[in-house]
Amino acid sequence: MGTTQATPSGQGTGSSHRLVIWTALVAALGGLLFGYDTGIIGVALLGLGREFALDDGLKQVITSAIIFGALVGCLGTGPFSDRLGRRRMVIVAGILFAIGSLLSAAATGVVALVLARFILGLSAGSSTQIIPVYIAEVAPRDHRGKLVVLFQFMVVFGITVAYFTGLALGDHWRWMFGLGVVPALLLLSGMVILPESPRWLVVRGRRDEARQVLTRVRGSAAEADAELGEIQKVVDSDDEGSWKDLLQPWIRPALIVGASISMFSQITGNNALIYYAPTILVKAGFSEHAAVLATGFSTLLVVIATMVGSVLVDRIGRRRFLLWMIPGSIVALVVMGLLFGANGPSTPLSQWLVVACLAAYLMLNCGGFGVCIWLINAEVYPLFVRGKGASVGAFSHWIFDLVVTLTTLSLVTWLGAAHTFWLYAGISLLSLLFIYFLVPETKGKSLEQIEQALRSRTFFPYQQRR
Numbered sequence: 001m002g003t004t005q006a007t008p009s010g011q012g013t014g015s016s017h018r019l020v021i022w023t024a025l026v027a028a029l030g031g032l033l034f035g036y037d038t039g040i041i042g043v044a045l046l047g048l049g050r051e052f053a054l055d056d057g058l059k060q061v062i063t064s065a066i067i068f069g070a071l072v073g074c075l076g077t078g079p080f081s082d083r084l085g086r087r088r089m090v091i092v093a094g095i096l097f098a099i100g101s102l103l104s105a106a107a108t109g110v111v112a113l114v115l116a117r118f119i120l121g122l123s124a125g126s127s128t129q130i131i132p133v134y135i136a137e138v139a140p141r142d143h144r145g146k147l148v149v150l151f152q153f154m155v156v157f158g159i160t161v162a163y164f165t166g167l168a169l170g171d172h173w174r175w176m177f178g179l180g181v182v183p184a185l186l187l188l189s190g191m192v193i194l195p196e197s198p199r200w201l202v203v204r205g206r207r208d209e210a211r212q213v214l215t216r217v218r219g220s221a222a223e224a225d226a227e228l229g230e231i232q233k234v235v236d237s238d239d240e241g242s243w244k245d246l247l248q249p250w251i252r253p254a255l256i257v258g259a260s261i262s263m264f265s266q267i268t269g270n271n272a273l274i275y276y277a278p279t280i281l282v283k284a285g286f287s288e289h290a291a292v293l294a295t296g297f298s299t300l301l302v303v304i305a306t307m308v309g310s311v312l313v314d315r316i317g318r319r320r321f322l323l324w325m326i327p328g329s330i331v332a333l334v335v336m337g338l339l340f341g342a343n344g345p346s347t348p349l350s351q352w353l354v355v356a357c358l359a360a361y362l363m364l365n366c367g368g369f370g371v372c373i374w375l376i377n378a379e380v381y382p383l384f385v386r387g388k389g390a391s392v393g394a395f396s397h398w399i400f401d402l403v404v405t406l407t408t409l410s411l412v413t414w415l416g417a418a419h420t421f422w423l424y425a426g427i428s429l430l431s432l433l434f435i436y437f438l439v440p441e442t443k444g445k446s447l448e449q450i451e452q453a454l455r456s457r458t459f460f461p462y463q464q465r466r
Contacts, residue, residue, distance in 0.1 A: 016219030023217070024135045024147040026190030027090055030127035031151040032183045033097045035158025037066060037120050040180070042275050042295065043166025044173040046288050051173075052110055056409040063275050064405045065114040069121020070128070070398040077126040078391030085204075086134035086197040089126060091188060096123035098184035105178030120180075128374065129394040133386060136378035137197040138217055141446045145314035148375040153310060156302045156370060158183075159274060163296035167289070199383060199447075202231045230448050234383050241385030246392065253459045254380040257439055258393040261376055264431035265369035266400035268329070269424035270362060272408040274299070277358060280412060284345050284354065298359040305367025317443035318372045319461075322435045325368030330428045332361035337421035344417070365428070373397065379442045380459075382451045437462065 041063050048054060048062065073096075081089040100120030107113035132148050139147040162176075169175050195217070201210035207228070214224035246255050273280070277298070281291035305325075312321050336357040345351045373393070381389030411420045440459055442450055453459045 016217055020139060020143070020147065020217050023138050023194050024150050026187065026194060027131050027134055028151045028154040029183050029187040029190065030090060030093055030097075030123075030131045031154030032158040032161075033094075033180060033187065034124045034127050035155035035160075036162045036180055036183065037097075037101075037117075037124060037158075038155070038271070039159035039162030039274060039299065040166060040176045041066070041117075042278050043163060043292055044176050046278060046282075046292070047171040047173045048113075050171075054110075056413065058110060059279070060406050060409055062110065062113060062117065064402055065117035066121035066124060067398050067402040067405055069118040069123075070125030071121075071395060071402065073122035073125025074129045074394030074398055075125075075391050076122075077129045077394075078387040078389075081130050081133070082200075082203075082387040086130055086137065086200055087191060087194060089130045090134060091191050093123045093126040093130065094184050094187040094191065096120070096126070098181045098188070101177055101180030101184060104180075105174045107177075116177075125394060125398055128397060129387075129391045132374035132378035133390045134197055136375075136447070137199040137386075138195070138213075140218065142444070143314065144379070145318070145375060145443065146310045148378055149306065149310040149313060149371050151374055152370045153303070153306045156299060156306050156366060160296065160299040160303055163292060163299055167292050167296060198228070199231055202228070202235050203383070207232070230446070231383070234448050234451060241382070241388060243388055245385050246389060250454050250457070251382060251385065251389075254382070254389060254454055255392060258377045258380055258389060259396040260434060261369070261439065262373050262393045262396035263400045264427070264434065265373045266397060266404050267424075268326075268365055268369070268428040268431055269333070269404065269408075269421075270365045270369065271401050272404045272424075273358065273362060274366075275405060276408050279409065280417065281354070281358075283412075284340070284417075285351060294355045294358070298355070298362045301359050301363040302366045302370070305363045306371055309367055309371035313371060313375065314443060317441045318376060319435060319439050319441045322368050322372055322439070323432070325364045326428060326432045326435070329361050329364035329368065330425050330432070332357045332364065333421045333425035333428065336361065337418040337425065340417035340421065376439070376442065379447060379450055380440075380454075382454065383447065440464070 045059050045063070049059060052058070054062070077089055096119055100116055100123060103116035103119060104113060107116055131151050135148050135151060136144055165179065166176050195213045196209070198210040198213040201207070201213065211224055211228050214227055215221050218224050218227065245251065277295040278288070278291040281294060282288055286294065309321060336354060339345050339350050339354050339357065345354045377390050377393030408420070411423070415423070438460055440453070440461055458464050
């Protein structure tokens with residue numbers, strides 16, 4: 001301890017910064033896996049539909065299998081991560097990803113494929129719960145936003161990789177699924193050498209280990225001691241929380257914000273279009289190759305929006321970023337509905353306008369909600385129920401993803417594409433009102449300061465204005 005020099009808060013040293021970035025990057029590989037398996041089904045369905053003679057109902061069941069697994073995975077991970085540690089649960093998620101990828105590639109029928117994708121879902125749900133929490137608990141407050149958003153960047157990057165991999169492989173859907181084992185092995189090999197969350201270590205009474213980790217990732221013994229004291233103060237004031245504790249009146253605002261922002265991220269339709277955009281575009285008159293290519297390039301814009309968002313959320317804030325992005329996505333949905341009205345996009349110009357609107361919608365909606373949902377869910381809950389609270393946010397994401405996935409193709413058939421897009425536009429408007437009135441700004445605040453805002457009833461924006 002003796003010769004370690006203090007550095008200004010949040011500054012650290014070069015080696016500590018590199019360790020934090022490396023920790024976030026390796027952990028976020030779980031997002032790459034999640035994104036790859038989310039995106040690859042959109043391409044694989046074209047070949048699967050021919051090989052197994054799938055109707056829209058079976059396509060929705062196969063696509064939804066991963067979501068059923070995710071519902072189980074995200075709820076089960078919270079209690080296990082509180083007991084066994086954040087790092088160990090990330091490793092478990094990587095193992096499940098590898099197993100699910102291999103089983104998907106080897107599937108000989110619809111039942112086997114559904115089972116394999118259910119296993120992939122266990123891992124995907126676990127990843128969305130534990131990885132943002134792990135990164136948030138390791139990262140310094142001034143850089144927490146961009147480092148947690150790295151998880152979402154890897155998700156959208158994985159979706160883009162999936163579309164262009166599918167484009168290159170054509171009808172070889174087994175290879176599409178099997179290649180998911182590669183990033184799973186990278187995740188596992190990297191997590192073996194990464195540290196445990198210092199906050200989890202303090203909760204488990206392992207204060208000396210927590211101090212060692214904090215000193216490594218902050219680069220200053222003085223800063224580590226100060227942060228350790230702040231964490232210990234919070235831990236001493238609370239016992240380990242139960243599911244019932246999430247309903248305590250002072251915690252309920254965090255539950256409302258975390259669960260609702262996750263819900264709106266799905267019922268505004270973004271994953272529906274990621275899963276089914278190639279199918280919808282083919283029905284609109286595009287060739288399969290053009291439909292996959294158009295969707296793939298749209299996801300590239302999502303990657304760019306996520307990169308920009310990862311910087312902006314720490315500069316302008318999470319709430320303001322959402323308020324900037326969502327209005328444009330509403331306009332894109334309305335215009336897309338108009339283009340699909342009457343006889344649909346029947347001319348080359350109207351077809352490419354559809355592609356432009358699809359790209360704008362995915363960029364603004366996924367680039368907005370996608371950047372913020374996992375970050376907000378990793379920030380707003382008190383430490384003693386953070387694992388369980390993040391599980392609820394992930395569960396909300398996946399349950400509404402399931403609803404959307406099971407209904408999108410049917411809605412397009414029943415209502416028509418135009419009215420389906422307008423329905424998503426109306427829901428997006430509701431989400432904008434929710435964000436304006438109820439989502440607080442967490443930029444620049446420590447996790448302990450956010451917890452204090454809950455306790456002092458100054459969490460919601462309207463409470464802060466009083």
